[in-house]
Amino acid sequence: MIARQPAGHAAIRPAPDGTAPRRAASDALSEARPPERPPVYAALDLGTNNCRLLVAMPTRPGQFRVVDAFSRIVRLGEGLGRTGSLSGGAMDRAVAALGICAQKLAARDVRGARLIATEACRAAANGVEFIERVEKETGLSLEIVSRETEARLAVSGCGSLVDRGASGAVLFDIGGGSSEIALLDLRGGMSRRLASNIVAWTSLPTGVVTLAEKHGGRNVTPEIFETMIAETVALIEGFPDRHKLDAIVGGRNFHLLGTSGTVTTLAGIHLKLERYDRRQVDGLWLTSEEADELVARIASWSFEDRVANPCIGSDRADLVLAGCAILEAIRRVWPAPRLRVADRGLREGLLTEMMVADNAWRRADAVRRAAS
Secondary structure: OOOOOOOOOOOOOOOOOOOOOOOOHHHHHHHHOOOOOOOEEEEEEEOOOEEEEEEEEEOOOOOEEEEEEEEEEOOOOOOHHHHOOOOHHHHHHHHHHHHHHHHHHHOOOEEEEEEEEOHHHHHOOOHHHHHHHHHHHHOOOOEEOOHHHHHHHHHHHHHHHOOOOOOEEEEEEEOOOOEEEEEEEOOOOOOOOHHHHEEEEEEEOOOHHHHHHHHOOOOOOHHHHHHHHHHHHHHHHOOOOOOOOOOOOOOOOEEEEEEOHHHHHHHHHHOOOOOOOHHHHOOOEEEHHHHHHHHHHHHHOOHHHHHHOOOOHHHHOOOHHHHHHHHHHHHHHOOOOEEEEEOOOHHHHHHHHHHHHOOHHHHHHHHHHHHO
16 A cells, blocks of 8 residues: 655744734745655556556646556466466566565555556456556555457557548558557547547457567568568458548558567667667657658567677567567558557556546646746
8 A cells, every 4th residue: 555645734824922923924824835746656567477667747738647556477377378377486576576666656646546467367267366466465455447448548659650641541550469449530530548549459369479479489480471561461351440540541540559679679670779778769760661661671570689789689589580480460440551659558548547537737836827
């Protein structure tokens, strides 16, 4: 449990003659109520592959400043597709990472927090038992969210990167155990709440971990790579509402928006980064031709080549081609002249929704006005 300290009050001492001191009302109010700091919110996303925490405070309307963050690859879903349950080692890794998150949260005065778990915990036979273990050992109470909620949060988190001049977009989040896809129809204008523009959504029961474990992620031949693409296309074709944007798909006012380690990796390689830099990656546009070239280049590399690339490394070298296969499947079903890369997602969506519900930006504006 995260406790908040009550606001302090300045002591008012009596005058020497015993009477109450006479001061301007504004001075007394200022002393009794020190300037309020913007509230702090926290969002945690425990996925099939990663454990991520973001702690932030509201700034300008619709924006926030990150004051702490944590990310660790835990591979919670390792072996899940084969056994149907979370393994002991995977749970141990996740609990260790969540323990660090608990310490970070306990060190701050958090006004609101939302802690979610996604596909691995949804699919595992022992997912609920694992959540109970997490609460017992770390004090964190995680919520297993639905696939629909996951898709909505991805839209909320990435909404500011949708081209304001677009007629439509397909937003996708390639996860470890599932991949969320949302179709956004913007022909009637962009709603203030972008989730209102979702005309269809689906969650594919495949992600980089599950696909790589099924086909192998180290030595991926062109035939295996094409098989992974074809399997994902077949899953998308089972999505009955996939045609809802057909009138604009492929046109210049249509684009894809991807959020995941797959697309951020492509962006980092495109930029020839020696070290991954979120500031350069988040919001980057790739043309269809650039995406083609990047996928072909990565697919031609050996496992050792992938390990050696600073934007991939040993943690993702056996997963990146599975991610590229899912990306290629999405691009085949919804061809687009441009792909925008988002290094943001569920955590940002959680923060945005919490801050909106709590009128946080209105409060932050009031604090700024009081301080000026």
